[in-house]
Amino acid sequence: MVETGLIDAVAQGLVTGSIIAAGALGLSLVYSIAEVPNFAHGDMLTVGAYLALALNNPSEIPFVPNAVALPFAVAAVGAVVVAGVFGGIYEKAVFARFRDKDADLITMVIVSLGLALFLQNLVLFLAGSANVTYDTVRRVNVNVDVYATGSGLGVELTQRAGADLATLDAWGYGWLAVVAVLAVAVAAGVAVYRWRSADTGYERVHFVSPRVLAVATTLAVAAGGAALTRGGTVATSNPAFSTRIGVSWKYGAILAVMLATMLCMNYVLKRTKTGRAMRATADDQSLARVRGVDIDRVQLVVWVLAAVLAAIAGVLLGWYASNLNPNMGFNLLLPVFAAVIVGGIDSPYGAALGGLLVGLSMDVGVYLLPAEFATYRTAIAFVILVAVLLVTPEGLWGDA
Amino acid sequence: MALADFLVSLLTVVSVYTLFGLGLNIKYGFTGLVDFGHVLYFMTGAYVTVVVTLPVAATSYEGIGGFALPQLLSGVPLGGLLAWFVAIFVAMVVAALLSLLVGVPTLRLREDYLAITALGIATILHTVVNDERWLFNGPFGVRDVHQPLAEAFPVSLGSFLVNLAVFGLVSVLVLAYIGYRVGDYVYGVDLRAAAMAAAAAVLVVAGLGAAALGGALVLGGVLVAVAGVVVLARGIGRADGFGRPLALFTALVFVAWHFGTPFFTAGPSGVLASAVWLFDPTAGADGGFTYGRFVLLVAVSFVAVAYWWCERTVNSPYGRVLRSIREDEDVPEALGKRTFRYKVQSMMFGSALAAAAGGLWATHIAFIDPTQFIADITFFAFTAVIIGGAANNRGVVVGTAVFWTLHTGTRFLNDYFPTEYATQLAALRVMLIGVLLMVILYYRSEGLLGEQTYDTGVAAEEGGRSE
Amino acid sequence: MVAVSDPILEVDGVEKYFGGITALDGASFDVESGITGLIGPNGAGKSTMFDCITGFRDPDGGSVWFRGEDVTGDSPSAVANRGVVRTFQIPHELPEMTVRENLALAPRDQRGESLVASWARGDGYYEDEQRAQRRAVEAAERFEISHVLDTPAGELSGGQRKLLELARALLTEPDLVLLDEPLAGVNPTLEERILDHIQTLAAEGYSFLFIEHDIDVIMEHCQEVIVMHQGRVLMRGEPEAVRTDDRVVDAYLGGDAE
Numbered sequence A: 001m002v003e004t005g006l007i008d009a010v011a012q013g014l015v016t017g018s019i020i021a022a023g024a025l026g027l028s029l030v031y032s033i034a035e036v037p038n039f040a041h042g043d044m045l046t047v048g049a050y051l052a053l054a055l056n057n058p059s060e061i062p063f064v065p066n067a068v069a070l071p072f073a074v075a076a077v078g079a080v081v082v083a084g085v086f087g088g089i090y091e092k093a094v095f096a097r098f099r100d101k102d103a104d105l106i107t108m109v110i111v112s113l114g115l116a117l118f119l120q121n122l123v124l125f126l127a128g129s130a131n132v133t134y135d136t137v138r139r140v141n142v143n144v145d146v147y148a149t150g151s152g153l154g155v156e157l158t159q160r161a162g163a164d165l166a167t168l169d170a171w172g173y174g175w176l177a178v179v180a181v182l183a184v185a186v187a188a189g190v191a192v193y194r195w196r197s198a199d200t201g202y203e204r205v206h207f208v209s210p211r212v213l214a215v216a217t218t219l220a221v222a223a224g225g226a227a228l229t230r231g232g233t234v235a236t237s238n239p240a241f242s243t244r245i246g247v248s249w250k251y252g253a254i255l256a257v258m259l260a261t262m263l264c265m266n267y268v269l270k271r272t273k274t275g276r277a278m279r280a281t282a283d284d285q286s287l288a289r290v291r292g293v294d295i296d297r298v299q300l301v302v303w304v305l306a307a308v309l310a311a312i313a314g315v316l317l318g319w320y321a322s323n324l325n326p327n328m329g330f331n332l333l334l335p336v337f338a339a340v341i342v343g344g345i346d347s348p349y350g351a352a353l354g355g356l357l358v359g360l361s362m363d364v365g366v367y368l369l370p371a372e373f374a375t376y377r378t379a380i381a382f383v384i385l386v387a388v389l390l391v392t393p394e395g396l397w398g399d400a
Numbered sequence B: 001m002a003l004a005d006f007l008v009s010l011l012t013v014v015s016v017y018t019l020f021g022l023g024l025n026i027k028y029g030f031t032g033l034v035d036f037g038h039v040l041y042f043m044t045g046a047y048v049t050v051v052v053t054l055p056v057a058a059t060s061y062e063g064i065g066g067f068a069l070p071q072l073l074s075g076v077p078l079g080g081l082l083a084w085f086v087a088i089f090v091a092m093v094v095a096a097l098l099s100l101l102v103g104v105p106t107l108r109l110r111e112d113y114l115a116i117t118a119l120g121i122a123t124i125l126h127t128v129v130n131d132e133r134w135l136f137n138g139p140f141g142v143r144d145v146h147q148p149l150a151e152a153f154p155v156s157l158g159s160f161l162v163n164l165a166v167f168g169l170v171s172v173l174v175l176a177y178i179g180y181r182v183g184d185y186v187y188g189v190d191l192r193a194a195a196m197a198a199a200a201a202v203l204v205v206a207g208l209g210a211a212a213l214g215g216a217l218v219l220g221g222v223l224v225a226v227a228g229v230v231v232l233a234r235g236i237g238r239a240d241g242f243g244r245p246l247a248l249f250t251a252l253v254f255v256a257w258h259f260g261t262p263f264f265t266a267g268p269s270g271v272l273a274s275a276v277w278l279f280d281p282t283a284g285a286d287g288g289f290t291y292g293r294f295v296l297l298v299a300v301s302f303v304a305v306a307y308w309w310c311e312r313t314v315n316s317p318y319g320r321v322l323r324s325i326r327e328d329e330d331v332p333e334a335l336g337k338r339t340f341r342y343k344v345q346s347m348m349f350g351s352a353l354a355a356a357a358g359g360l361w362a363t364h365i366a367f368i369d370p371t372q373f374i375a376d377i378t379f380f381a382f383t384a385v386i387i388g389g390a391a392n393n394r395g396v397v398v399g400t401a402v403f404w405t406l407h408t409g410t411r412f413l414n415d416y417f418p419t420e421y422a423t424q425l426a427a428l429r430v431m432l433i434g435v436l437l438m439v440i441l442y443y444r445s446e447g448l449l450g451e452q453t454y455d456t457g458v459a460a461e462e463g464g465r466s467e
Numbered sequence C: 001m002v003a004v005s006d007p008i009l010e011v012d013g014v015e016k017y018f019g020g021i022t023a024l025d026g027a028s029f030d031v032e033s034g035i036t037g038l039i040g041p042n043g044a045g046k047s048t049m050f051d052c053i054t055g056f057r058d059p060d061g062g063s064v065w066f067r068g069e070d071v072t073g074d075s076p077s078a079v080a081n082r083g084v085v086r087t088f089q090i091p092h093e094l095p096e097m098t099v100r101e102n103l104a105l106a107p108r109d110q111r112g113e114s115l116v117a118s119w120a121r122g123d124g125y126y127e128d129e130q131r132a133q134r135r136a137v138e139a140a141e142r143f144e145i146s147h148v149l150d151t152p153a154g155e156l157s158g159g160q161r162k163l164l165e166l167a168r169a170l171l172t173e174p175d176l177v178l179l180d181e182p183l184a185g186v187n188p189t190l191e192e193r194i195l196d197h198i199q200t201l202a203a204e205g206y207s208f209l210f211i212e213h214d215i216d217v218i219m220e221h222c223q224e225v226i227v228m229h230q231g232r233v234l235m236r237g238e239p240e241a242v243r244t245d246d247r248v249v250d251a252y253l254g255g256d257a258e
């Protein structure tokens, strides 16, 4: 019998991590540019998730007429757009006013706490405390079973069909092929890194950092190589090692959406005028103002983007967990903060990476710990947070 | 429930949370530490107090303890009470030590990092208490809370009339004293503002009264009450300060509520019952002084002692260093003060007060479980402290009273809606609290009273003692 | 003045980096008693040097010695308690506390500053507090801010803040006072007054290391001058020698020293 193992936990962790990363990216923008340690950020996730629910499955919400029920994807997009408008409202109705009064950091913390109480209970007021779900097409998960044997690596795709497990497909690789593909993939990654970083100068801003590009290349080449060198089945009766990875199109979709989101954000930050204005504001607000940056506009954009990112994270979180409740976002606040602080609050890229790291640690940690510790997933994020703060109070990837 | 019982219970809750808020004010108001995990020490205090006094092998309890302190001390006169005081003391020490453990790594951090890590620790320890049955019985909570001297209550002095006379006299004297103090304060009020405050009180009381009759009157009543609030706001605009008209308004509404409502529901005897509120005619054969009123007395004494203690702490060179840390930590450091030590001590002192509040809470409520110690309790305390005015001990009393009166007072609305809307109403209340917090910080960040003034006990000019 | 005196402060090869920026690049100098000036162009690392001496920043290399004892990496309060107190380039008044409280905070070893003593108010509590209050009033009179004693410090003018900062530092009775541009943004009359104070205090036995951009002030008031440039000490000597030194002139004219 094949069991799920570490690799499965890593896969889950990647999905969790990318959701946290989206939350963390938004929070880090608000943190560094608006200078608000936003305790309402978790609840902004919740609001996004419930907006999609209102469009997708309105029968779950007492006060919404049951008229339109959009497909999930459409509802999600609609929710993200509406959430963006909400983001503008948070800025105009609340934070811009306090900024004009030169409110200090502690005041901003407490103001955002007030907003958090408001949003969380607004959701509770409108939607009640019951656990609800989106109305989506359910598909059965596929298991990827991997076997390591003397003759090579065997792969089987299985799927639950009624009471038993149906095998969908099976194939294998010789060890030589495995080593060759890995070697080529790593070599390709290194080559890409060399090539992209050769012309690094002080002035040059890479659209995608060479390191990220190198990792992506390695993964792509490995996947391509695996497809090309795919061989016949390998005898899997008595493997030296076997593991099961549960995958679903949901995971794939979440990862794809996150990747697309990150690329879009990257584009906004690096290639648009607004993005440059945002980074200038993050560096030094008064200097940016002197240079003619329209601070109010920048702040508005920041809050809209943060709310949009939070809504994306919230919708995906509700979908991933097949469950929405008014506390869902607040419960994720700690991991999101941990991600931002791990990544260094001034670095959106650090925050995204921190999100992945925190998500991975949470799921892998829960896998490694005894079963009764499963309720302490958040505690793992917290331990990372404190450890990082104790070692380097500025975060792991400070913006140096 | 008679009105007087409701008042007693409300005052007890206000006292408990005032004690809790005084602890928070030491941390946040005077030292500038944003401890979003303050409820952790409240929870610690409640559980430690309860477990120390819990009988061994209490039924349906699977946590550690009980340590049966009252039974151990049963030979000593008033052993039950003594055991309770010892338990509160132990709880305060445990909470102080816990906050030391929390504080040593986190108090070196920036204020925003402190806020998130403190919230994190409190959340996680709350999860631990909720999920680990071996610790304090997990989600099932603890019954069998030791209530010292409970067996002696209700206290009766022999006959109904004697009870009525003695306890009634005390009640009336208390009311009269409060009335005198309020009157003395309000006395200099601008006449037009006073008239408007009185008109506002009439409108609000009439409006709420109409709303309470239910049906179609609800909407009209609420509108009239809102009109009353508008009149009050205008009246305050006329006066040179908002304190006196507001106090007058509050006093009038209280009198209307406390004496007017029973007059309509129960006639003159209802008014009498409200006047002698410390006396419960339904307790025991001859009526008497109930245990709930005793707990209120204890809680008020705790607040009095803690208030004095906090005042003494902040009205000293020590308090001056705390405030300098709040303003700019670099300055006391540069002048040779070891600020980290001060922050740790402030944290420990504030947490110990929170723990005492927790112990009182458990005694008052007689059953504790983790749902009573959610993060919102911390946030409510922040709101209360900010309403009254951070760095003002009197402000904590005022703010907590305002906050919990509004919070509890609006519970009567539940009666007019179907029970399935209870969650909705609770949510609405917290929503409004969130808005209130933002509105106060925007329009009046110093709260009702503003920061207090200080006196280290030495008259500044002459260099002599000011006492 | 004693001809050969032991230096009270020794700075030995101190380095400090901020990410890619080198703020201090192995700076070394000695400070003897009396008034020493520290000059150098903007960004030379003067304020960072103060931070490293007083423990507000840990140097990345090198060491700091005060009266023969290693104080490198000590906390700011520990350094202050050895007798080195500093002021900040941008005054750090405590805005919501009155001037009186700002000043009364400063004297060291007040018995009422311990938690238990604030409760017990036993031996010495009132004596110490009376002394602190009296000294606060005296300092305010000396620095001519006694008319604003009961004003919140946040409402003071820029010059008054400078005076408050200086008065507060001196109330700790330090051996060595590090002043970071005490004259910047101060009007000429006030400037004269502050300089007179410093002279008087130096005569009373205080030592000063002070950062100043006005070379004439340095000439007139300092026995020794240290010149910093790009994180290093360019030279150290008598004011007259410094003024005529080519390297110093180059540095101030923006030319390259090397």
Ligand SMILES: Nc1ncnc2c1ncn2[C@@H]1O[C@H](COP(=O)(O)OP(=O)(O)OP(=O)(O)O)[C@@H](O)[C@H]1O
Pocket (backbone or CB within 6 Å): C018, C021, C022, C023, C040, C041, C042, C043, C044, C045, C046, C047, C048, C049, C089
């Ligand atoms: N917190 C910091 N982060 C990054 N760089 C810093 C920081 N503080 C100082 N620097 C840099 O270190 C160098 C030295 O700065 P410092 O403030 O010590 O100069 P200074 O000699 O006091 O200049 P000025 O005369 O303008 O006060 C400068 O290049 C400055 O930009």
Ligand SMILES: [Mg+2]
Pocket (backbone or CB within 6 Å): C046, C047, C048, C089
């Ligand atoms: Mg400087």
